[in-house]
Amino acid sequence: MIGVINLDKPVGPTSHDMVGLVRRLTGLRRIGHAGTLDPLASGVLPILVGPATRLSQELTGGRKRYEAVVRLGFRSRTDDGEGPIEPGGAPPAADAVRVAVGDLVGTFEQRPPAYSARKSGGKVAYQAARGGVELDLAPRPVTIHAVHVLDIVPGEGWLDVHLDLETGPGTYIRSVARDLGERLGCGGYLHALRRTEAAGLAAGTAHTPEALEALATSGRLDEALVPVERLLDLPAVTLDTEQAGRFSHGGELAWSGEGRVQVHGPSGLVGIGELADGRLRPRTVLAEAP
Numbered sequence: 001m002i003g004v005i006n007l008d009k010p011v012g013p014t015s016h017d018m019v020g021l022v023r024r025l026t027g028l029r030r031i032g033h034a035g036t037l038d039p040l041a042s043g044v045l046p047i048l049v050g051p052a053t054r055l056s057q058e059l060t061g062g063r064k065r066y067e068a069v070v071r072l073g074f075r076s077r078t079d080d081g082e083g084p085i086e087p088g089g090a091p092p093a094a095d096a097v098r099v100a101v102g103d104l105v106g107t108f109e110q111r112p113p114a115y116s117a118r119k120s121g122g123k124v125a126y127q128a129a130r131g132g133v134e135l136d137l138a139p140r141p142v143t144i145h146a147v148h149v150l151d152i153v154p155g156e157g158w159l160d161v162h163l164d165l166e167t168g169p170g171t172y173i174r175s176v177a178r179d180l181g182e183r184l185g186c187g188g189y190l191h192a193l194r195r196t197e198a199a200g201l202a203a204g205t206a207h208t209p210e211a212l213e214a215l216a217t218s219g220r221l222d223e224a225l226v227p228v229e230r231l232l233d234l235p236a237v238t239l240d241t242e243q244a245g246r247f248s249h250g251g252e253l254a255w256s257g258e259g260r261v262q263v264h265g266p267s268g269l270v271g272i273g274e275l276a277d278g279r280l281r282p283r284t285v286l287a288e289a290p
Contacts, residue, residue: 001026002050002286003225004059004199008206009037009045021209022047025216034059034199038174040080043195044203051286052228058272058284059231063145065197066165068190070177072097073158076189079113079174088187091159094152100183101163104147104176109139113174143168144176160191200231229269234262237273237280244270248285255280 009018015036023031032053034046043066046059072091076083091097114134150162161180165173174190181188196203207215207224215221229236243253244265257275260283264270271285 002052005047005224006201006206007045007047008208011042014039032056041193044198044201044206046199054284059199061169064167066173067194068163068173069192070161070188071158071191072181072186072188075187079178080190091186092184098149101149104144107143110142110175111139112137142171232262237261238264241266247282250282253280
């Protein structure tokens with residue numbers, strides 16, 4: 001089996017739990033995912049099956065889309081509902097919130113959450129934070145391509161701001177929520193999150209774990225597999241049998257053009273190549289051709 005399963009991760013399990021589920025259903029060890037979702041988040045989790053695991057970085061580098069609920073008026077040590085949560089200040093009027101949300105669009109330096117998998121000095125941030133030590137995590141550039149306010153719901157001392165965000169890779173929505181709250185002077189944290197698009201997959205066509213279980217029971221799990229080439233935003237190069245064999249064994253080929261390409265042989269996708277100086281060079285090979 002090779003391909004990508006568009007899995008609709010529920011709130012609660014980890015991304016690793018979902019990898020374990022697909023390993024059990026397929027009987028394969030070579031299962032991975034493209035883009036972690038926190039346990040409190042739901043939505044699109046691309047599960048890579050078989051040799052497709054070698055293309056993880058190819059599938060995590062594109063745009064992603066989320067529906068998020070930011071709760072203003074409180075602060076959280078984890079920047080999400082896991083807490084602990086402390087009172088902040090009184091949230092401003094809705095018009096001020098809309099202006100501040102509009103200012104989020106662009107490319108800027110973002111500080112990762114203290115409770116994240118980022119490392120500093122060889123230590124993992126969330127492990128250090130649980131031990132009472134907050135690491136000095138260097139900001140990194142991220143991009144928010146678009147953000148829209150879907151709704152603003154008031155509560156007693158808080159506002160829930162419902163957002164639709166389109167982001168580049170590596171953007172922490174927890175940090176977006178925290179920074180929006182700090183910009184407004186009232187504090188904020190990520191109350192709920194659902195990823196609606198990732199790696200060219202949409203939530204509307206995602207399979208729940210229960211649906212995958214049912215397909216596996218009926219021997220139709222392959223129906224959930226999306227061919228990897230459909231998700232690669234790269235031009236295609238097609239090789240004959242001899243050329244595909246050479247490419248799959250790490251050999252270069254004379255070929256015109258420039259840039260990265262997806263490389264196909266007679267039996268389908270064989271890998272990712274790079275065109276430069278009149279040569280096609282292998283960068284990622286899915287499997288050696290016979």
